Amino acid sequence: MARALWTGSLSFGLVNVPVALLSAVRDVDLHFRQLHEKDKVPVETQRWCSQEGKEVPYEAITRSYELDGGKTVIVTDEDLEAVEPRKTRTIDIEQFVDVADVDPIYFDHPYWLVPAGDDEGARRAYRLLLGVMEQTDHAALGRFVMRAKEYLAIVRARDGALSLTTMRFHDEVRATKDVPNPAGKSTKPTKKELDSAVSLIEALGAEWKPDSYEDEYRKRMQKIVNKKRKRQTIEVPDDADSQPSPVPDLMAALQQSLRDAKKGAKSKAKASA
Amino acid sequence: MALRSIWNGTIAFAGVFVPVKVHSATENRTVHFHEVHQDDGARIEHKRICPKEDKEVPFKEIVKGYEVSEGKYVILEDDELKAAAGAASRLIELDEFVCAADVDPVMFDKTYYLGSQDTGKDAYRLLHDALEKTGRAGLGRWVFHNREYLVGVRAIGGVLGMHTMRFHDELVPAEDLEIPTPSRKPSERELDMAAKLLESLQAKFDPKAFEDTYRERLLKYIEAKAKGKTAELPKFTDADDPDDLMAALEASLAGKD
Numbered sequence: 001m002a003r004a005l006w007t008g009s010l011s012f013g014l015v016n017v018p019v020a021l022l023s024a025v026r027d028v029d030l031h032f033r034q035l036h037e038k039d040k041v042p043v044e045t046q047r048w049c050s051q052e053g054k055e056v057p058y059e060a061i062t063r064s065y066e067l068d069g070g071k072t073v074i075v076t077d078e079d080l081e082a083v084e085p086r087k088t089r090t091i092d093i094e095q096f097v098d099v100a101d102v103d104p105i106y107f108d109h110p111y112w113l114v115p116a117g118d119d120e121g122a123r124r125a126y127r128l129l130l131g132v133m134e135q136t137d138h139a140a141l142g143r144f145v146m147r148a149k150e151y152l153a154i155v156r157a158r159d160g161a162l163s164l165t166t167m168r169f170h171d172e173v174r175a176t177k178d179v180p181n182p183a184g185k186s187t188k189p190t191k192k193e194l195d196s197a198v199s200l201i202e203a204l205g206a207e208w209k210p211d212s213y214e215d216e217y218r219k220r221m222q223k224i225v226n227k228k229r230k231r232q233t234i235e236v237p238d239d240a241d242s243q244p245s246p247v248p249d250l251m252a253a254l255q256q257s258l259r260d261a262k263k264g265a266k267s268k269a270k271a272s273a
Numbered sequence: 274m275a276l277r278s279i280w281n282g283t284i285a286f287a288g289v290f291v292p293v294k295v296h297s298a299t300e301n302r303t304v305h306f307h308e309v310h311q312d313d314g315a316r317i318e319h320k321r322i323c324p325k326e327d328k329e330v331p332f333k334e335i336v337k338g339y340e341v342s343e344g345k346y347v348i349l350e351d352d353e354l355k356a357a358a359g360a361a362s363r364l365i366e367l368d369e370f371v372c373a374a375d376v377d378p379v380m381f382d383k384t385y386y387l388g389s390q391d392t393g394k395d396a397y398r399l400l401h402d403a404l405e406k407t408g409r410a411g412l413g414r415w416v417f418h419n420r421e422y423l424v425g426v427r428a429i430g431g432v433l434g435m436h437t438m439r440f441h442d443e444l445v446p447a448e449d450l451e452i453p454t455p456s457r458k459p460s461e462r463e464l465d466m467a468a469k470l471l472e473s474l475q476a477k478f479d480p481k482a483f484e485d486t487y488r489e490r491l492l493k494y495i496e497a498k499a500k501g502k503t504a505e506l507p508k509f510t511d512a513d514d515p516d517d518l519m520a521a522l523e524a525s526l527a528g529k530d
Binding site: 014016022025028031040041045047048050052066071073100101103104105106107110112132136143160161163168172174187200205208221228234257258261 | 444
């Protein structure tokens with residue numbers, strides 16, 4: 001099992017559930033190193049002082065914050081410690097909300113929570129919280145501190161375990177009012193148009209099965225690396241950079257698509273008969 | 274204020290084309306710092322050094338290599354890396370529509386808003402209204418910055434929104450976790466009490482109820498330091514933690530009344 005990124009306890013009311021936090025995503029991408037072309041040696045990064053023009057050891061580096069107007073303030077480790085929200089290792093549940101009310105746009109990084117330690121009490125408390133959240137389809141909102149930063153997190157039951165996802169704060173999600181979009185009467189679709197579009201969407205409806213989508217980019221990259229390794233040539237596709245123009249007659253396009261969809265369904269039925 | 278767009282293209286569904294601009298829907302507001310030299314406060318520069326020659330390497334002499342075995346690299350040219358993205362296309366074709374509520378939020382990675390363009394406004398509105406009415410998300414592939422993404426397009430707050438999606442094999446399945454079963458399950462009574470406690474803490478989700486207090490504290494502290502003062506920050510207190518599950522549940526509920 002993966003390494004714990006954080007351990008502490010999840011607390012609601014006076015109940016404490018000792019937990020460990022694990023990442024729920026894994027990096028499966030192909031990673032490349034920067035090499036010096038001449039000798040094929042991986043380049044190293046050195047930190048240099050822009051004023052003195054020489055290398056600076058890691059211990060001699062601190063951070064600065066740029067205020068509006070360009071003035072800078074040095075912020076040391078001690079400064080950060082002074083601001084650190086609280087030293088407790090707890091995820092304090094503040095409230096329970098209906099999962100369906102939380103738009104996915106607020107979800108940031110996913111993690112798993114597992115019971116920490118061999119303690120029977122920890123396991124029972126974990127089962128209790130999981131059980132009650134499974135029954136009610138509610139999620140818990142709370143805050144916790146990890147790597148000297150405070151996070152808002154949503155904890156819920158998923159596939160028989162407690163899942164924690166860090167959340168974006170409301171001021172990190174942009175308002176939709178600034179997005180150019182055609183509201184108003186002039187663009188309102190007619191009932192017939194909307195009905196046709198809805199039937200088309202339903203005709204193209206599918207059950208969500210995450211396993212049926214593969215990362216084609218990653219697969220192609222792996223193929224390219226394999227080919228290159230065997231010194232085979234790699235075909236570089238042409239850019240098909242044209243953009244189709246919008247259809248002048250929406251209704252005609254929808255009706256044509258509906259006819260095609262029906263034909264498609266019939267030929268599929270024939271093929272399987 | 275107009276949002277900056279990061280991509281221009283067309284969404285296609287069922288023979289209808291919707292010209293769109295892509296805008297970021299989120300912005301990270303974590304406080305960022307610059308690295309500086311402690312002695313003189315000067316900015317730190319990162320230099321690429323060839324360890325063999327012990328010399329700085331100009332950017333144009335750098336190539337990308339994939340390590341196939343220790344110290345052995347396969348070098349890939351820029352256009353070969355580009356080939357993995359597939360043909361550069363300005364089209365996102367939605368060919369399947371799934372119930373948006375069936376997609377677990379962990380599948381969604383980044384969110385974008387799709388803005389309408391000067392042409393095709395009727396088509397934009399039609400797609401938006403139909404997605405809103407059906408509660409479905411259209412799935413397609415998007416090539417952006419030499420990489421192909423799986424995307425889900427749905428109606429969000431009156432506009433079209435687009436999520437890049439994680440692939441199933443990027444997620445750690447629950448089966449991989451070790452969740453030991455307690456020898457004694459929580460009792461009915463404990464479950465009832467916990468359900469009551471949950472109910473007493475129930476609220477309607479309101480994102481504005483949660484401010485990033487850490488960011489506020491940090492910025493307040495930095496501003497005070499800039500003026501040569503020390504910021505006064507509120508103190509926190511720790512709660513007791515009783516061991517007995519039932520006693521804790523009872524005490525929590527009693528505290529609510």
